[in-house]
Amino acid sequence: MASIKDVAAEAGVSVATVSRVLNDHPSVSADARTRVLAAVEALGYRPNAVARSLRTDQTRTLGLVISDVLNPYFTELARSVEEEARALGYSVIIGNADERPELQDHHVRTLLDRRIDGLLVSPTDGGSPLMLDAVRAGTPMVFVDRWIPGVDVPVVRADGRAAVRDLVAHLHGLGHRRLAIIAGPAATTTGSERVEAFRDAMAECGLPLPDAYIGQGDFQADSGRRVTEGFLELAEPPEVVFAADNLMALGALDAVRARGLRIPDDIALAAFDDIRWFVHTDPPITAIAQPTGELGRAAVRALVDRIEGRPPQSVTLPARLVVRRSCGESAPQEPSPATNRRQP
Template structure:
């Protein structure tokens, strides 16, 4: 049976071009696609992924492990990774770690057994022995959205520090002084970074950081609801509840509405992580938007450069503040 090299030779193109055609990549000219298709038909070539892997030690697949696929941020991120990988001639296999280290390790093992050409991981908080082994092996690995301390791994992430500072200044300008924060888990790099940015911004604006106004959630809606309830039960409740991600903001929104309170008249609401449905809430929710699509594209490019043995520098993208009416702003809703 003819192999991919014979197809490439008959079509007068490279093996990489044949691979892109077989993987339906758009990065191929119509002329080259027609030549490859004619050669495939003439030679009666039938690609076999397993056999191709054994011959070339490449499967043209990438592994992506996300923290929680239910989170809209990770869903958008995964779509962007898949689209960019497809353009480069790769298929993506996705695993949902559900923020559990043991489940993350399960997917790492499974993907390595399937001989993926590289791994993109949004790591959980724990540095597991398996992750250390992957780093030590030096294979194509890139951390996405989050980092792990003590590990020399290229990362592609978002820095929300400036946007959080802008948000606190914006709230201060609207007359708010009592600003509570539902932070993410301290063990996660994103949880620590957002908490530090909130504290730094409060101090820089001359606002008091009150212990009772700062509590860590788990990036899930139920924790946002429970913590918002405790904030609202305080003798002096906050004027603003700032949630550290979109799911905790959803939980906080549910609790505020369950109590019959009005946003922003009784309490204002802001979120880190902008999602599509925020513009459909009345009033629309002020949020810090992460460039999830660009994050996914850049991560795939970094991983492929890593797979080719090229050095990869860390990529840090800025977040941006989207002002809407949930904090008392007036004016046209921004998308």
């Protein structure tokens, strides 16, 4: 592969001049510029990003460590992150932690070794020493979706409290009294926050929330299934199951189906995170929708601000309730197919 030296030789100038042309530095004669450009063209030369990074100490690359690529929520997040990053001239390297702290650490380490310019993380746990060290060492970082309390890092996330309150009120209005939740890992902020919001909302409605109605999941489908089976075996099973993410809702669906029960007649179901398939499940699932794309874009903007020396800003956007039929009657018709990919 041709290097800058080859280009210099071909154009009959020094490597310094070639470099100047490539980085359009002002003081290059028109003559030299055209000769260099011709040589670049002739040799099919492309600058070596590795060498450039070594010298300039910047990679124009962002790392994104997400908890689970198979979760459509994170996939969408990843997509919007890459899109915005590209618009700002950065590449993104995605690491999939698969909800496993040690895998998360592996990716953080690898990304740091590659000297990425900044890190976007949706932490799987309460904070690995590695990540804390990285923050202390000054690595530009932004948390997205989930965060680690007590760490001075901007957070870009959705606030679901109001939407959870709306959901509980909606369920209450439908006559449901025994509501259960499949919680996410307490070590994640989204895991604990959603339970808390649910608990508060229940209290507001004057509904009891026995411990047996709080199932411990791990944001994966299997746990949703397991917890739901547990609920169904209770002497007094809940009337509604609220899954704290879409995958656990999928698991719950599996469990209900395996029992031969019907939704919403035998048991109702709602989920945190709205995904396109919820429109087409049997029945369509009531969910809390996050402004996922906007979160990803805002996170990138915050991180790039931090990298380029501007003060980064934390962002909190509201989530909203989307009522469908999985919790009982009185659901409005979906206004239009929710298939539009790029939403404003």
